[in-house]
Amino acid sequence: MKMNSIDVCESCEIHKNLVTKAMGEMPAEEMLYDMAELFKVFGDTTRIRILYALFSSEMCVCDIADLLNMTQSAISHQLKVLKQARLVKFRKEGKSVYYSLDDDHIKTILYQGISHLSE
Amino acid sequence: MKMNSIDVCESCEIHKNLVTKAMGEMPAEEMLYDMAELFKVFGDTTRIRILYALFSSEMCVCDIADLLNMTQSAISHQLKVLKQARLVKFRKEGKSVYYSLDDDHIKTILYQGISHLSE
C-alpha cells in the first residue's frame, strides 16, 4: 500500500532501493532552483554573446549594442539578467557604465559546454 | 559615416578597436546557437533532478517518475529533451527502458554551477 507517491507503475517496486538511494543524494530544493536559474542565464545566444564580448575586454553598454547590432535597450535588459546572476559586474565612469566579467567559473562552464558539443 | 551597424551611440566610437577585437573572437553563429540550446537543457529543475537521479544509478522511466513524484508522461517528455542534447543514453530491456548519463561533462558543468552559486 503506497501512500507518498503517485502510482506510476507498481511493478517497478523492484527498484525501490535505487530510488531511495537517489532520493538521499538529491540536492535541496533551493539549490536545484538556483542551479536552474543560473543555467537559464546561459541558455540564450544574446547573453552568451555578451559574455564572450566581455572575455575580450571590459565594455560599455553601447559598445556591446554596436558589437551585437542590437538596441541599447535589449542589451541593457540582458545585462540586468547577467548582473542578477552575478556573472557581470560594472563600474560607472561619467555617463558610461562599463561592464566586465564577475566570475572565473563562467569560462569553465562555457568551455565545458563547447567540449560537450564537440564530441 | 557608418554603414553596417545601428547608430546606438556615436560618441562610443572611441571603443571601436575593442569592438573590432571582440568581433574577431566571437564564436560562429551555429556554435552560439548550439551552446544556448545545451544550457537551456540545464535550465530546468526537473531535468537537473533527472540528471542527479542518474548520477546515482541507471534507472527506468517509472523509477524516475516515482522518485520525482511526477507523471510518467512528464518524465518521458523531459528524457526526450535530455536525449536530444546527448546528455542521457538508454538501453531497452523487455518493457522497460533504462536511462543513464551519456557524458562526463555533465558533472563538471553542474559542479561549476554549484561552485559559482556558493561563492
Next chain:
DNA sequence: CAAACATATGAATAATCGTTCATATGTTCA
C-alpha cells in the same frame, strides 16, 4: 539651468516551454 547623451526600466507582444491529458506504440505473458 538646459540640452545632449548614456543607461535603465515598465508595459506590451510574440515566441518558447513544461505539464497534462488522451492515446499510440511496443513488449510480455497467460
Next chain:
DNA sequence: TGAACATATGAACGATTATTCATATGTTTG
C-alpha cells in the same frame, strides 16, 4: 491472440521570456 504493462508522443493550456517602444533617470557640458 488478447490483456496488462512500460514508454512515447501529439495537442492544448498556462506560464515564462526576449525584444521593442516609450519614457525615466542620472551625468556632463555649454
